[in-house]
Amino acid sequence: MENKLLSLVLLSYYSGERITIAYNKIKTLLDKEKIPFELIVMDDGSKDNSYQIALELEKNEPNVKAYQLSKNYTSHYSIFAGLSLCSGACAMPMVDDEQQPYSTIIEMYRLWEKGAKVIIPHRVTRDDSWTSRFFSETYYKIMNSLSEVQFPVGGADLYFIDREIIDILVTKIHPIKTSSITEVLRLGFEPVFLPYDRPLGLNKGKSRWSFKKKVNLAKDTFFSSSTFPIRLILNLGLFFSFFSFLLICFYIYIYFWGDNAFWNNTLPGWTSLVVFISFFSGLILFSLGILAEYIWRIYEEVKGRPGFIVKKK
Numbered sequence: 001m002e003n004k005l006l007s008l009v010l011l012s013y014y015s016g017e018r019i020t021i022a023y024n025k026i027k028t029l030l031d032k033e034k035i036p037f038e039l040i041v042m043d044d045g046s047k048d049n050s051y052q053i054a055l056e057l058e059k060n061e062p063n064v065k066a067y068q069l070s071k072n073y074t075s076h077y078s079i080f081a082g083l084s085l086c087s088g089a090c091a092m093p094m095v096d097d098e099q100q101p102y103s104t105i106i107e108m109y110r111l112w113e114k115g116a117k118v119i120i121p122h123r124v125t126r127d128d129s130w131t132s133r134f135f136s137e138t139y140y141k142i143m144n145s146l147s148e149v150q151f152p153v154g155g156a157d158l159y160f161i162d163r164e165i166i167d168i169l170v171t172k173i174h175p176i177k178t179s180s181i182t183e184v185l186r187l188g189f190e191p192v193f194l195p196y197d198r199p200l201g202l203n204k205g206k207s208r209w210s211f212k213k214k215v216n217l218a219k220d221t222f223f224s225s226s227t228f229p230i231r232l233i234l235n236l237g238l239f240f241s242f243f244s245f246l247l248i249c250f251y252i253y254i255y256f257w258g259d260n261a262f263w264n265n266t267l268p269g270w271t272s273l274v275v276f277i278s279f280f281s282g283l284i285l286f287s288l289g290i291l292a293e294y295i296w297r298i299y300e301e302v303k304g305r306p307g308f309i310v311k312k313k
Contacts, residue, residue, distance in 0.1 A: 012044065012046065037088070038087065041057070075157075080170075176297075230294070
């Protein structure tokens with residue numbers, strides 16, 4: 001019998017009762033559409049009773065599996081962990097705050113049945129503050145301009161993928177200093193983009209996705225998908241080398257053939273030296289910082305440490 005099972009990886013972090021609420025709503029929708037599914041609750045090191053609630057749900061529902069990571073790795077590592085444990089013919093990571101309508105799961109499943117292997121849901125409207133929208137839109141514009149992947153308008157965090165893609169992510173991609181959505185987009189399977197309007201959702205309190213986590217994710221996504229900083233350093237080096245060569249030729253000309261009356265027979269003194277030394281020192285430090293980011297990522301990769309650890313039950 002052909003495998004039609006959909007694996008939903010629920011990303012849990014201090015989720016509490018939202019796990020049960022999410023499961024009941026999803027079950028009602030998918031049972032009505034006769035879509036077989038399993039729910040993998042991937043607890044990302046919560047310190048409350050979220051994992052215990054997931055274990056209790058696992059006891060009562062045969063299509064629920066609960067796992068917990070050894071610590072808080074953040075959501076993209078949790079996604080990799082969930083995909084490594086799923087058994088469906090297709091899979092989708094999801095969150096518990098309902099900011100992506102659950103009805104889109106059905107739409108994406110039908111697109112998958114028609115042959116689509118990668119479906120990317122993306123927000124076209126969002127009920128966020130103007131500052132959040134501004135930084136989000138700016139970030140994705142920068143990524144699309146400077147990186148090797150192209151995000152949809154409004155950005156995307158989640159996706160619906162075929163078993164072929166799941167196996168590639170699990171066996172071929174080392175989940176260190178990267179994001180799963182970046183790796184999915186880089187594979188080149190001609191993704192189908194599904195726009196949706198994002199409601200406010202259930203999570204109306206303070207976001208657990210802190211500013212520090214957002215910055216780290218932005219850095220990992222950028223440096224794992226863009227060679228622009230390295231090319232920038234190379235181009236700046238070539239430009240200033242050429243500029244310095246012209247400057248040397250210019251001063252040689254002044255020294256030997258310049259008109260003393262016009263040039264006042266005086267070359268720039270300590271002020272110009274301080275300006276040039278400060279500028280190029282800053283440029284060198286900036287370049288070394290960019291190189292250090294890449295070298296650090298290489299170092300983390302070659303150590304061969306696991307990107308995540310799933311605790312035994």
